[in-house]
Amino acid sequence: MLDLNICHLYPDLLNTYGDRGNMLALQRRAQWHGINVAIQNITIGDSFDASAFDIVFLGGGQDYEQEIIQKDVLEQKGSEIKNAINNMKVFLCICGGFQLMGKYYKTWDGKEIEFLDALDLWTVGGKERMIGNIVFESDIISDEGKPLKIAGFENHSGRTYLGSDIRPLGKVLYGNGNNGTDGYEGAVYNNVYCSYSHGSLLPKNPLLTDHLLTLALKQKYDTFSALNILDDTFENAARASVIQRILK
Ligand code: GLN
Secondary structure, X not given: OOEEEEEEEOOOOOOHHHOHHHHHHHHHHHHHOOOEEEEEEEOOOOOOOHHHOOEEEEOOOOHHHHHHHHHHHHHHHHHHHHHHHHOOOEEEEEOHHHHHOOOEEEOOOOOEEEOOOOOOEEEEEEEEEEEEEEEEEEEEEEEOOEEEEEEEEEEEEEEEEEOOOOEOOEEEEEOOOOXXXXXXXXXXXXXXXXXXXXXXXXXXXXXXXXXXXXXXXXXXXXXXXXXXXXXXXXXXXXXXXXHHHHHO
16 A cells, blocks of 8 residues: 655644644645655744655745744754755655745745755745635646646735746746735745645545655655546535635
C-alpha cells in the first residue's frame, strides 16, 4: 500500500479560517485513493527533518502570529525548508504561510519583518484589507482540457509581488489575489504551491488536491504514474454552484 507523510507546520499559530481543512482534504482524498496518510504537527521548538515528509503545509496567520514564529522559522527550520524546496518537496502555503516564504513583509504601519527568502517574492501591507470570495483560473491544472477554475476566500492586508524567478498559480477572475493590481493569484516554484485562498481551498477544489497528491507520490515512488479517477459528482456540483454565484 502506498503511503504519504504530511507535516502541518505551526498548526497552533498558522491556521486561520479553517486552513486545517486542507489537511483533512489531503488525508481523506488520499484514503479514497487507497493511500495511507500520517499527519504530524510540528511547531516552535520542535526539530524539523523535511526528509520525513512528503507534503509540508503552512496555513495563514495574522501579522501577530507571523512575528511570533519568525525567529524559529528563520533560525531553526529555514535551511531545512530551503533544501527541501530545492529537492522538489511538495509544499502548500496559504496566505500568511505564503508571505512567510518570501523575502520580507512590510506591515501596513511601516514595520519591516524579515522572512525566509525561500521564494522570490515580497509583501507590503496596505491599510485596507482585501476580504471576500475569490475565483481564479490556473493553467497548471487541467479541467477536461481547460484551465481549472479555483474558488476560495481571501482576507489579507499584505500585497504580494512576485519576482522574475517564480510564476503565479493563476489569474484572478473575481477578487484581489496577490495584490489587487497585477491580476495574479498565488505562486508556484518547483513543487511549492502558494495561495491567498483560505481553509476551503482543497475541499472546494478536488482537482487541486489530487494534483498535490500526485506530485508527492511521483516524488516518493519512481513507478507511480497517476491516481484513479474518483466520483466527484457531489464536489463538482458544489464547486460549480459556488463559482457561478461568485462570477454572476
Ligand atoms: N498577516 C497577513 C495579512 O494580513 C496574513 C493574513 C492571513 O493569513 N489571513 O496580510
